[in-house]
Amino acid sequence: MEFFKAIYLLPLTYIIFQLCKMVLQWRDQCCYMIDYQCYKATEDRKLNTELCANIILRNKNLGLEEYKFLLQTIVSSGIGEETYAPRNVVSGGEQCPTLPDALSEMDDTIYNTLDELFARTEISPSSIDILVVNVSLLAVVPSLTARIVNRYKMKENVKAFNLSGMGCSASLVAIDLVKNLFKCHDNAFAVVVSTESMGPNWYCGRERSMMLSNCLFRSGGCSMLLTNNRSLTYRAILKMNCMVRTHLGADNEAYECCIQMEDDLGYLGFRLSKGLTKAAAKVFTMNLRVLLPKVLPLWELLRYTINKLSNRCDGQNKVRGAGAAGLGLNLKTGVEHFCIHPGGKAVIDGVGKSLGLSEDDLEPARMALHRFGNTSAGGLWYVLGYMEAKKRLKKGDRVLMISFGAGFKCNNCVWEVMRDLDEKGVWKDCIESYPPKPQLVNPFMEKYGWINDESLSFIRLD
Template identity: 60%
Template sequence: MLPDARWQRIVIGGSNNFLLLHDDRLSIWVNQGSGLVRRMALVLLVAGVTNIDGRRTVVSVANNGEFWYRGRNLWPKKCARRPRRNSYFKGCIREIDEIMFETLDRLFLKTGVSPSDIDILVVDVSLFSPAPSLTARIVNRYKMRDNIKTFSLSGMGCSASMVAVDLVQQLFKSYKNAFAVVVSTETIDPHWYCGKENSMMLSNCLFRSGGCSVLLTNKSCLKHRALMKLNHSVRTNIGSNDEAYGCCIQVEDKQGYNGFLLTRNLTKAAAKAFTMNLKVLVPKILPIRELLRFAVVSFYKTNKKTAKPESSSPSKTSLNLKTGIDHFCIHPGGKAVVDGLGKSLGLTEYDMEPARMALHRFGNTSAGGLWYVLGYMEAKKRLKKGDKILMISLGAGFMCNNCVWEVMKDMENGNVWEDCIDSYPVSRKKMMNPYAEKYSWINDECLNFVRMDFQTSLLPDFK
């Protein structure tokens, strides 16, 4: 990396500027939305869904808290009647504009950087790619320069934000003394799945609205303003494997409803991609003494097993990532993802707390999720100068993209967590989804007869 490209970093004045401050217009609270959940059950019944218990299980295991952050088109018209014909283009634009422009307004205001100073603009939204592009909307809104380099990333899922950061890192090698802005968000409501497949309904329960805008630069004169410095970035793509490619994919079901299919191969693909990524990243971040210890112990156990195979018991030899990393920023993609990564890395409850709390409070906000986890660490005043942060992201493709950041100054500013941080962390019992208890009536056997009654009374006999 060129000397002038060393200081790729966020130079914003505080995480308020890149963590979306949700407002009441975007939120639905469980207690206020009880009628909404009842309507969901009614839609399932009228649509002819027989396995109501499966749907309730999907909702209850999502591990989201009592606050929903969704746009205004949560229930598309005619969703239960037929495959939607309306693209809900206006809903997409409205949802995206609110997130992009609100976070960018705060970013430019707090940092004092003018939109005309931006040299590189990267926007990552996986499921919505209009023409003109979203980057063009931003350029038009803020009247940016005509020689700005813009990039619109789509289809890269939850790991898109780290892809964008890596792209900026590579561009900084060619563009010196430059400013770059990365905008990460997702359109959720227009892609609400209206069908009956359990494997495609999980996305309805996991994903929520959210996003962030991040300012980076390689100007060495701004080192004193930096919050973090990007030390390493490693990307792994195992899309050549058919199972990995299809484990997380947008498809149509048999009734013609669009949705996001999550298969059982997802965990296998994630483990493979993550392992391959660590093989490249670990030698760059761990001290020599830890690498030597791992090599010696592995060699000793291998020889011992070869000499006495009948008496040797299987034992794992793992690297201690904490010798080179202070904080672990795990993508809050779901309870299974967080728990699986935490177990494989040997992390403690303290290490996994930020990801679990971000999932509980904000849900899976796709590409913006990692920044909510980082915001939790900052709100809890965990991030001190010199600390190393490992950001772990997984996304469709299948990809694993990890970054290592170094904290340049103590980060204790207020952010998107400031209105609720005193209530966290919550206990494991309180983290259980409230629907499991409040709406257990959905599993009542009598609902099967209700469904039959609906079919009998509402559907005329055309014979």
């Protein structure tokens, strides 16, 4: 009888919950995205196969095994030949970075994207009420937000925030900050700038767990314009439906799995430990347990509940069927697109497996990684840009953004597409060639694939 009571009460409880949520959402301020602009560096900063190998080989702190490790990592990284590096790295100055190098890198990314954003939206910088900049690895005085306020002569009462140390998911942290500020600022405009300082943080030591960042991270960034003005709904491209942030900083193992530190030789770098996979899986599952009831339809939640109760009645502990992170739920019943942070091939594969996604679902993240690499907090927007350039985003579609960051944290959100999107943006010059047919071409494998052959391990690198 308890089983049947649960079946009857669940729909009623869900309806009451949805009505309460609708009332609260109506009282709450909305968050619309008017436009976004990703950064694309100049051709002289491209990291082709030969240049990547040269950068590795000119590090005199490395031995044969370290050279081999780095080449093996690049070969299997899923990154192509057209990603971008900071100028000081391309020119050979990674071992002695200067503050002017760092500021030049930031100015190039930030001003390029903001100039284009203001021009496209025809919104004056003087109209901006909230400004949030997130750059994890660079803190300067005056702040980067102050440099922007000075450059664009923004008004004196602009609310400026400079976020640091938030890692690859900082973009969603910044947007969540804006969303909450909208609650006490009516009809406001907000700009979020997400990028990363790569030049001064190129690792020149020999610790393998710290060399990984050189193989994966590349130059990039994005600027976004948001508003809570309902009268501008017709101009919006996306509407924020919900966001869930989960932080495992209280767990020592999770806290230390992504951390900036010095190695034994005094070289500063970013260490990625073996505990990263475990921390990511744990925080991802915790996040989804909160997020999924907000986005999935009633019938999917009902199906899951019935299956779970049936399994208990049968004395089974395992939940049947494919689902999200082992929860037994099908996300595709509530989300049409999956915007996964292109942190690396392992990240994309892991998320895809845990959510039961197809290769078509993973294609945008894989292509963004191949074309632009891991651009840290800006990476999500290159993935979204790919979806838009491929004309996948239609009015009413929902996009789940999934991001992980140092701390360790997982920040996920769902956007609703407000109109059909087809801008090509930074993908304009190459979208027709993606995805490569018949399969993703790996130029590093073609030239350095022999590095994985154990029978050739006696070969010495000159």
